[in-house]
Amino acid sequence: MSPRAAGLAKEAGYTNIKVMLAGVPAWKKKGYPLYASDEFVNRGNIVLIDLRAREKSRRSRIPRSVTIPFSELDDRLDDIPPRAPVVLYSDNAEEAEDAAKKLRKEGIKNVSLVYGDLGRWLESPAASESGPVVTEINWVRKPGRGEVSVADFTRALSGRENAVILDVRTPEECEAGAFPGALHIPLDELPRRTGELPVNKKIYIHCTTGARAEMAYRQLIKDGYRAYFLVADITCDEGACEIDE
């Protein structure tokens, strides 16, 4: 994308053009900070964390904030859903950057910061919130294109959807347990075994995280099936499986 954009700028007469080819992934890898747009802070399906002291947060905070003072962050890391886009802010820029690094280290992939001066929220009664702080995180994933929600997947498990469950994990993984009634075709065998799947039903695909399920979904869509994939952590032990968003 960026080389093409650079080419257009060059055609328009610009003479001093550079491209950061390594892109955002490399920037992230270096531990450099990334920022969310104000629109995303206000309306995105995010976990917005106020890292300031409780008292400050109680007086004025960005609407929808969860208050986790920086000093308490370590104890709360487990409460942050790893797939949620997390946006952090603080009146101490260094702490906010440190917190972002901590969260990334914890495996939370989408972490960004509120950009610049917080005054555009905190000093405007209309744009801010006050009162007792919120400490509980309530985040629900909005299924993206091709995804099945945990709710629909669960309904299919109890037979209340016209859908079959397809498990694409390896045979070894299935030995620890599988969902009752699920079809099992390991991902690597799927291209030559799609004929075993029903064409008149929805197919809800799962693996252990959603990565392989998405690959299977792409294969089945190409082959004309009504497939959907589940993005969630599935852990199976002693025959039973659990779903964790």
Place this chain on the structure above:
Amino acid sequence: MRRNAAVFIPVSIVLVMLTWGCARDTSVTTATGGKTRTVQKQSASIYTGKIVGRSNKAGTISIVVGKGDRARTMMVRFDDRTRGLEHAVKGRAAIITWELRGSEKVATVIKPKLAKLPPGVTEIKPAEVRKLIESGADHVLIDSRPGNRYDQAHLPGAVSIPVDRMKTALKTLPPRKDILLVFYCGGYT
């Protein structure tokens, strides 16, 4: 030599065992081993496109080939003889050479598909971009990704101009043609 033979035997046992487990109806194709492979190794082919998934557990790579309505996701297998596996990274463009073994497509070589910069345009590393931002020197930092990606997380001070809107957005750039423009996107795309 002796060591090689010692390694080979356990590997072939493992391969046979892998096809059992809870996939009961799996046909055991590995039992015929190398012989089948040499007979059926008829065609080598190439997929060029964006890697959209790689599973080490399943030993598969998904790659999107073709553009627009003709875009298709193809799945190929890889094994420990596949070269250049480090280039099969989700989100990056790659060139996969594969061969048919039985009914399976197996990657033999994976090469990165490098983005070509227009003549006169140079690469800049993240560390230099960071220095540039901190220095406050005159520049425009442009995020070429779709707007929703920018909204979620972008470089400090960057403006969003998705590549498909670049032509119309040119007039919003500073008129001074020698101003430094720095473009970035989601990696080597």
